[in-house]
Amino acid sequence: MTDTKRAEARLMDGSAWDEFCDRLKAVGRHVARPEIPADPFTRAEGYRYLTRVLRSAFDIFTEHADPLFPVLYRPCDEMVKYGGDDPDKYLQKCVVSGACDYRIRGKRGTIQSLSFLTQGSNFGQGGTMMPTGFLDTDSLRVEPDGTFEILVSANPQPGNWLPMTADSQALLIRQTFGDRSKEKIAELSIECLHDRKTPDPLDPAKFERGLAAAVGFLDGTVNLFCDWSARYQQSLNALPQEDPEICRRAGGDPAIAYFNSYWALAPDEALIVELSHVPDCRAWSLQVCNYWMESLDYRYHRTNVNKSTAKVEPDGSVRIVIAHEDPGHPNWITTAGHANGTLLFRLTGAKSIVEPKTRVVRIRELAGKRALADSPF
Secondary structure, three states: OOHHHHHHHHHHOOHHHHHHHHHHHHHHHHHHOOOOOOOHHHHHHHHHHHHHHHHHHHHHHHHOOOOOOOOOEOOOOOOOOOOOOOOOEEEEEEEOOOOOOEEEEEEOOOOOEEEEEEEOOOOOOOOOOOEEEEEEOOOOOOOOOOEEEEEEEOOOOOOOEEEOOOOOOEEEEEEEOOOOOOOOOOEEEEEEOOOOOOOOOOOHHHHHHHHHHHHHHHHHHHHHHHHHHHHHHHHEOOOOEOOHHHHHHOOOOOOEEEEEEEEEOOOOEEEEEEEOOOOOOOEEEEEEEOOOOOEOOOOOOOOEEEOOOOOOOOOOOEEEEEEOOOOOOOOEEEOOOOOEEEEEEEEEOOOOOOOOEEEEEEHHHHHOOHHHHOOOO
């Protein structure tokens, strides 16, 4: 029996769906891992997290899975979140094939920066999203009217070229805001360079494989970032730099230095994060996440501070206060009802690295401004 016939038979007898449901049920084991805080709030967020990642997985593997007719969709947005998604990012993604050529057309807008990344695997295939090509603002050539074109191909191309390899499976676009309220995102479209006018009808065998790939992606994604959150607990309320290779394998932007940790604060505590100076860089940001490495609800809460929104001290230093209630500091980040979670500092396009310093203080100290005055810088 061929693979196609086997897949069709599994759809007809229901075993493909049964296996999907069984594997989906098994993914729930990650939410109850022993190192995870055992309280109803964290557990509820965990199960909600599974539904969110599954929605993204369906977009990748069943809804927009044809590399001949790519569709730019949002893998993370205001509701679907994973992997320390950035409140300052507008993400778009599509399926591609290294055997095809593509053209991206765009109008630059006023967004702070743009980057394009091709990837050769996904979190359901060994827990990595290996990069196969990269192009960003520094090397993107834009016309005077703000328009640009990018050729995406495994073979070198003149002008703006985003490389692929034979293994390339996906294309990820990161648009980074300085101030969401003032900037306009780039307008982007993508096409596969072929003569076909319409896609084929649904292929039963491809759908059967997509169903399996979706739950595999869910399992791999949740397992990977649960492992990360557990590891971050070893650096409680600190911000050490993450291994760049770990970030690269997870699909991180090669222009970004990532600093990750775990935070936990009592009701009367605050976490102060300090930069001795702001290095020459394209962007920087600090954000608070929940245990599941989901950004907090930035639609209604201030959950991050960045280069454009932070108040800088006269001496060039920056102090950010993470606390449950507003202490009256201009760089306050709220915990939005969370007692613990993960923390992520990004430094983009930096000429040098500055490591954030952290310390936990009592809220009453903030009220008297003693903690902020007693800076090591």
